[in-house]
Amino acid sequence: MKIGIVCFPTYGGSGVLATELGKALAVEGHEVHFISYTQPARLDMAFNENLFYHEVSVTNYPLFVYPPYVLSLAGKLIDVVKYEKLDIIHVHYAIPHASAALMAKQILADQGINIPIITTLHGTDISLVGKESLFEPLVSYAINQSNAVTSVSNWLKEETIRHFNIKKEIEVIYNFVDLERFSAKNIEHFKKAIAPDNEFIISHTSNFRKLKRVDNVVNIFAKINAQIPSKLLLVGDGPDRQKTEQQCRDLGIWHDVRFLGKQDAIEEILSVSDLFLMPSETESFGLSALEAMACRVPVISSDAGGLPEVNIHNVTGYCCHMHDIDCMAQLAIDLLSDKEKLEQFKENAYQNALKFDIKKILPDYITLYERVIKESCNAV
Ligand code: GMT
DSSP: OEEEEEOOOSSSHHHHHHHHHHHHHHHTTOEEEEEESSOOTTOOOOOOTTEEEEEOOOOOOTTOSSOOHHHHHHHHHHHHHHHHTOSEEEEESSTTHHHHHHHHHHHHHHTTOOOOEEEEEOSHHHHTGGGSTTTHHHHHHHHHHSSEEEESSHHHHHHHHHHSOOOSOEEEOOOOBOTTTSSOOOOHHHHHHHOTTOOEEEEEEOOOOGGGOHHHHHHHHHHHHHHSOEEEEEEOOOTTHHHHHHHHHHHTOGGGEEEEESOSOHHHHHHTOSEEEEOOSOOSSOHHHHHHHHTTOOEEEEOOTTHHHHSOBTTTEEEEOTTOHHHHHHHHHHHHHOHHHHHHHHHHHHHHHHTTBHHHHHHHHHHHHHHHHHHHHHHO
16 A cells, blocks of 8 residues: 555654554555654654655745645645555644645545545544634544544543544554564663662653643652652653753752653663653553553553553552642552562563554554545545
């Protein structure tokens, strides 16, 4: 198949998932065309004959105070579908990708070209920004007009049905992890450098947006650290970074916290971690929690959104109410204090991650593409 993938290129769950999906499809022999405004972060373009990247550049013109990205994207999609002869477009994150793809579809139909669209809902396109009153009808329309729609968790599917006027079936295809990349690696020298006195290592990765509650990551860590010698690794960057650095200074835990910024080798950081914290206010799935679990790291998370579908309470870690930092801190302390239980949870985390192995989930996408292409050809 010739597949177009539209995604946000930045460090964020939907872009990561879309890029890993495209790379895996290319390995399976499919021709994959990424369409985005910058090369996706995980699209390391070591030459692969099946991978292509098409950059969307926005047109600047004095009248355009806000350059119209949606139109540039739609125009690029028309061009790529026509000249690369795509069979299907798969857009990740409804806003504005699904709207742009539908516009391209209509224009192409007018020229006698039939291109089916699959929209994957990822999270805040539904749970936050999509709900805004001006966007709601656009998102409902985009979902209803797509040839197929998937969501990354059951919670997100239900949330979509609850808040939007949906007439389309939404299929749940869980996010996945590449277990060959995300596996526990033995890198003692790194562990020793971070925790020279064998302290526990606790980690968190995110884009430091408010909804990630990095302030609560630090508050939970401070409580743990007061009882159990430990170190906190914070990976990523974003709007709350500066505030978080100040919080660590104010709490006097600065020397036990490392801000690592954006990192590519996340699996190495996870490999030296004993616990992963994710106290998010909303999370449709929690891809980074899954990546931690694949590296045998138990997760202490909130119970927001789809997180309990990934982090099984009292098995792979614990889920507490999102604002209950005492609960998260106490359960972390209990777990770190019980060596046998910690080992069992590490094994459980890994065993649960196996269910989300890319090798198990990829065939679901391929089957979906084949079905949608067939249905769309039959409908013409
Ligand atoms: O909304 C975000 O925080 C970013 C978003 C994205 O699209 O990059 O992440 C969402 O998609 C991820 C991949 O499906 C999920 O693992 C995240 O849970 C989800 N984030 C939220 O729902 C907040």
